[in-house]
Structures are given as C-alpha cells and as structure tokens.
Amino acid sequence: MIRRTIREWERIAYGSSDNEIPETQADRLAAVARASTFSGRGGEGVLEHGRKGLRARGVVGVVATPGCQLEILPKIEGGGESGVLDAVLRQRLIHMLAVTYDLPIEAGAMTQLGWQRETVLELLIRLFCAKLIDAVRQGMPRHYLEHEDDLPALRGRLDVTRQFSKLAVSPQKLACRFDALSPDIALNQVMRAAVSKLSRLSGAPDNQRALRELSFVYADVADVPPNALRWDRIVLDRTNRRWRGLLSLARLFLSDRHQQTSAGTIEGHALLFEMNVLFEAYIERILSRALAGTGFRVLSQGGHRDCLYEGETGRFRTRPDLIVRQGERIALIIDTKWKRMTPRIDDPKQGISQADIYQLMAYGRLYDCPNVVLLYPHHGDLPPDPIRRRYSIAARGADETLIVATQDLAGKQRDHRNALRQLVLDCLPRDDRSEAAPHKEEALFHSI
Numbered sequence: 371m372i373r374r375t376i377r378e379w380e381r382i383a384y385g386s387s388d389n390e391i392p393e394t395q396a397d398r399l400a401a402v403a404r405a406s407t408f409s410g411r412g413g414e415g416v417l418e419h420g421r422k423g424l425r426a427r428g429v430v431g432v433v434a435t436p437g438c439q440l441e442i443l444p445k446i447e448g449g450g451e452s453g454v455l456d457a458v459l460r461q462r463l464i465h466m467l468a469v470t471y472d473l474p475i476e477a478g479a480m481t482q483l484g485w486q487r488e489t490v491l492e493l494l495i496r497l498f499c500a501k502l503i504d505a506v507r508q509g510m511p512r513h514y515l516e517h518e519d520d521l522p523a524l525r526g527r528l529d530v531t532r533q534f535s536k537l538a539v540s541p542q543k544l545a546c547r548f549d550a551l552s553p554d555i556a557l558n559q560v561m562r563a564a565v566s567k568l569s570r571l572s573g574a575p576d577n578q579r580a581l582r583e584l585s586f587v588y589a590d591v592a593d594v595p596p597n598a599l600r601w602d603r604i605v606l607d608r609t610n611r612r613w614r615g616l617l618s619l620a621r622l623f624l625s626d627r628h629q630q631t632s633a634g635t636i637e638g639h640a641l642l643f644e645m646n647v648l649f650e651a652y653i654e655r656i657l658s659r660a661l662a663g664t665g666f667r668v669l670s671q672g673g674h675r676d677c678l679y680e681g682e683t684g685r686f687r688t689r690p691d692l693i694v695r696q697g698e699r700i701a702l703i704i705d706t707k708w709k710r711m712t713p714r715i716d717d718p719k720q721g722i723s724q725a726d727i728y729q730l731m732a733y734g735r736l737y738d739c740p741n742v743v744l745l746y747p748h749h750g751d752l753p754p755d756p757i758r759r760r761y762s763i764a765a766r767g768a769d770e771t772l773i774v775a776t777q778d779l780a781g782k783q784r785d786h787r788n789a790l791r792q793l794v795l796d797c798l799p800r801d802d803r804s805e806a807a808p809h810k811e812e813a814l815f816h817s818i
Contacts, residue, residue: 371573372438373489375456376426377445378645383423395438396424402638403433416442416642428645428708430463432491435638439573441489444645445710446747448780449754457486462779464493467643469783470651471622474501474615491641492574498619499568499580502561506587511557511610514549521546554591556603557613562588563596564620571639596624649747650691650706653777653790657692657704660791666701669693675736690733694794702797703733704743711746711757711776722774730772731763740770741797748776756789758796773797 374391376382384393391399396419403409403416408429416433417440418425426442433440446462447454468475475497488496518529520537526548533545565588569581594600601621606614654670661668672693676684694702705726712721722744730742748756756776763770775793777786 373441374439375441375443375489376424377443377459378426378428378430379445381420381423381425382440391424391438391440395435398435398638399433399438399440400424402435402640406433406640406642408642408644416640429642430645430648431640431642432489433638433640433642434491434571439489439491441491443490445749446779447750448778449748449750449752449756451750451780454750455486460490460493463490465783466648466652466779467494467622469655470648472615472618473497473622474619488574492572492577494619494622494641495568495572495577496574496580498564498616498623499577499584501616501619502565502584503580505612505616506584508612510553510587511555511613512551512553513555515552515554516547517550517552518545518547520544556600557610557617558588558591559594560599560601560604560617560620560624562591563594563599564623566593567596567623599624646706646708649708652779653704653706653745654692656783656786657694657790657794660787661694661794666694666696666794669695673733673737677732677736688733688736690737693737700737700739702741702743702794703730703737703739704745705730705733706745709746710749711752711774713751713753720774727772734763734770734772741773741799742771743773743775743793743797745793746774746776748778752776758793771797 372391372395374382374389382396383390384396386392400417400419404413404419406416406429409415415427416429418427424440430442430444433442443456443459444463446459446466464475467473473494518532519525520540520543522543524544525546527546529545529547537543537545565581565584569578569585572578572581604617606617650670654668658668670692671689673688673690675688677686677688679685690703691706692704693700694704707726709723710721714720726744730744734740734742746757756778757774759774761772761774762768763772773796777789777793779786
C-alpha cells in the first residue's frame with residue numbers, strides 16, 4: 371500500500387521516492403477526485419492534475435484507490451508555530467470534525483490513537499470500531515416486531531384469513547401472528563451498513579480484524595443499502611442514549627462526504643471536507659457555546675436579505691456566515707474566511723481581498739449592523755497573539771466599523787471558546803458588552 375500525505379495547496383511530484391507518487395497511481399487518484407462532489411466544474415476542485423505532479427486545493431481528507439492512499443491535511447497552525455508535524459495536524463482536524471459533527475471523541479480516546487501511523491480515515495474507523503464494540507458488549511438494542519409464521523401450536527393470535535385460505539389443506543399448522551424481540555431494527559441496520567462499507571475501505575489490519583468481529587455480531591440484521599436506510603425510524607431515548615455518538619459517526623461514513631466512486635474503470639473512494647465550510651461550522655459551534663447563558667444567540671447562514679429589488683422581486687440574496695443577535699436586533703455579523711493572512715511587512719493589506727471588504731460593507735448596510743468582522747485562521751507566520759484590528763468604514767471616526775481578526779485553532783477548545791467570547795466583547799459597543807458576559811453559574815460551568 372502506497373501512502374502519501376500532503377497539505378492543502380501543496381504539490382507532490384511524480385516519481386518513486388518516498389516523497390513522490392507514481393504517475394499511474396496519481397492518474398487514478400485524480401480520476402477519483404474528479405468524481406467527487408467537491409471537484410467543481412473544471413474537475414480540479416480537490417486535486418490539480420498537472421504534467422509534473424498533483425496539487426491539493428482547499429479540500430482536505432483522504433482520496434484512495436486500490437493500492438494507494440493520498441491524505442490531504444489542513445494547515446492548522448498556532449501563533450508562533452513552525453514545522454508542525456502531520457500527526458498534530460491530524461489531531462486538530464479530527465478535533466474540528468468532532469465538534470462540528472457531534473462525534474463521540476473524548477480526550478482520553480484521542481491520546482491512544484496512532485496519529486503518526488494512520489490516515490484520518492483509518493483513525494476515524496478505529497474510533498468507530500472501538501466505540502461500537504464497547505456499545506455491543508453492553509447490549510444490542512432490540513424491539514418487539516410483528517412476525518408471521520405457520521406453527522404446530524398457537525403463538526400470539528390466529529390469522530384467520532391465512533388459516534382458511536393458504537392453510538386450508540394443512541390443518542396440522544396454525545397461522546400465527548405474534549410479536550418477538552428482534553435486533554433487526556433501523557438503528558442496527560445503520561450500524562451494519564456502516565460496518566459493511568468500512569470493511570471494503572479500511573486497509574489497516576487492526577481495523578479489518580475489528581470489522582470482521584462486528585460483521586459476525588450483526589449477521590442476523592438485514593443488510594440494507596445505504597440509500598434505503600430508514601433514518602426516520604430511529605428514535606433515541608434514555609434506553610439507547612449511548613448510541614447517539616455512534617449514529618453521528620455512522621452518518622458521516624454513510625453520507626455523500628464519504629463516496630464509493632467508480633470513474634470509468636477506476637475504483638476508489640474519498641472522505642473529503644471543504645475547509646471553508648468546516649471552519650465556518652466549527653466557529654459557529656464554539657461561538658454558540660461561548661455565548662450560552664447570555665442575551666446573545668448565533669445564527670448560521672441566516673438573514674436572506676436581497677441586495678436589489680426589481681419591483682416587488684428581490685435579487686442577489688445574501689447569507690452572512692454568522693449573525694449574532696440580541697433579541698431581534700442584529701448586534702454583529704461575522705464572515706469566516708479560510709485564507710492565510712500575510713504579515714504586514716509583505717503586504718499592507720495583509721492579503722485581504724477587496725471583494726471580501728465590499729461584501730462585509732454590504733452586509734452592514736443591508737442588515738443595519740454597525741459592526742462587522744472578517745475572521746481568518748491564525749497561523750505561524752503571523753505574530754503570536756491573535757489579530758484584532760479595527761477600521762472605520764467610509765470616514766474617519768465613523769460609528770460603523772469593520773474588524774479584521776484571527777482565531778488560533780491550536781490549543782484547547784476552552785481557549786477557543788474564551789477567545790471568541792472576548793472577540794465579541796471587543797467588537798460590541800461598550801453598553802452591550804455586559805450582556806455578552808455569561809452569568810456566574812454559566813461562567814463556572816465553562817471553567818470546568
């Protein structure tokens with residue numbers, strides 16, 4: 371198995387050395403990537419297929435064909451960091467996925483994984499297998515389901531219609547209808563579908579062994595295709611609450627983010643995440659927790675106000691990434707950008723796009739919001755402390771302000787929460803800041 375790891379926007383050349391990839395394998399990987407939903411119109415939204423090598427773009431994850439896996443990691447760096455190891459980037463990526471998709475990944479489980487040896491896909495499969503084995507040992511969920519059978523003695527109630535039609539010539543049998551405790555329910559069918567799919571995808575021996583064991587456990591459960599699973603029939607209550615996290619992992623594996631792809635004669639699969647979307651979703655989750663217990667709430671991809679009107683018809687609808695509301699009033703608009711700001715010495719504008727500035731100014735006008743924020747990820751080439759730079763819009767000393775800020779994604783989730791809460795406090799007018807501070811009880815909860 372050939373395994374190669376690169377980072378977003380990096381290139382890997384064709385060749386046979388450890389830091390290169392054979393051209394025939396690269397062609398197959400590029401074909402699988404083009405079949406992904408993230409490939410875009412040109413087919414190179416995941417991988418640019420050049421004459422001398424492959425170049426990753428802003429989509430991360432794993433692209434694989436039989437005999438070869440290419441892992442793409444995001445550049446998640448902290449202030450002052452340089453030369454961050456791939457294992458650290460994997461850990462930070464999985465942490466972001468865990469927060470965004472409600473995956474059951476605790477700190478203890480994170481420390482026991484082989485971050486250096488395995489790809490993101492194999493690490494997630496290992497977590498899924500370990501948690502599913504533990505849950506099954508505590509008891510597989512079962513429900514009473516109605517059955518029909520022809521038995522020598524009455525069980526349940528007699529099906530009179532079937533008894534005097536199909537069994538009219540076999541009076542020694544009784545047409546019975548009865549309820550029996552069965553594991554063949556929607557929740558277990560989802561777990562079996564996930565096990566079946568991962569058995570075809572995993573290349574790690576430990577994962578393959580665990581998946582074989584789980585296949586035996588679910589042998590009595592119907593093998594339902596992923597597109598026919600009845601998610602709507604799954605009801606989580608106090609008796610099966612421990613399956614909530616496993617259901618989130620199974621949904622991730624069975625959704626279109628993990629695709630079994632056939633590109634002509636090329637077979638392969640891909641588990642991919644667009645970093646623009648993942649960064650926005652992660653900030654939304656952490657900021658919602660940071661403002662819990664205050665008078666503020668966070669709305670993602672809301673607003674939907676139109677830029678122009680043609681008579682009564684609106685045109686060019688807007689959807690700001692994050693809106694912070696205080697009651698019905700919009701207190702703050704945050705637009706997240708997964709781009710790398712440049713140090714000021716290289717570019718007075720620090721790599722900030724003029725189109726992004728125009729977009730935020732339009733949001734402020736349309737939503738009558740005097741404070742708007744452009745939020746970027748912090749990285750090692752910037753000064754150690756996060757950037758918080760305030761600009762007056764349109765005139766010196768104007769009440770309307772645009773804040774350019776960065777969020778450090780290294781460190782603990784608690785640090786991220788505190789930093790985002792402080793960012794909101796810094797961006798709000800002084801009279802509104804007391805509302806954004808959590809109550810004493812809430813502050814104590816967050817500090818634990």
